[in-house]
Amino acid sequence: MQKTTLIQASIIAPTGAVAISLGAQLAHHNVGTTALVAVLTCVTATGLNLARQISEGFRTTLYTCPANDCPVSIRAAGTSKTELERLHALATDHSKHGTDR
């Protein structure tokens, strides 16, 4: 299991505050328990998903081929420096993946 990063915490904490505030407001307006739980679950799930995606974005490296009209790009995360170097060489050298080798 991954550690919670500062980025994730900085998104999850406000999400919790929004969920609590929204829940209090809805409860004040006599919203039913089922609807209240559904809204809080959606707000919390959205915040957690956003935190996960942003955190993954910071840990992901994208290499694209510089050749015109070549659609090759490689996205890598959670791998070694050696593997990143291999993927970088593969993506940025069109002769290694292009059709006109």
Ligand SMILES: [Zn+2]
């Ligand atoms: Zn290419």
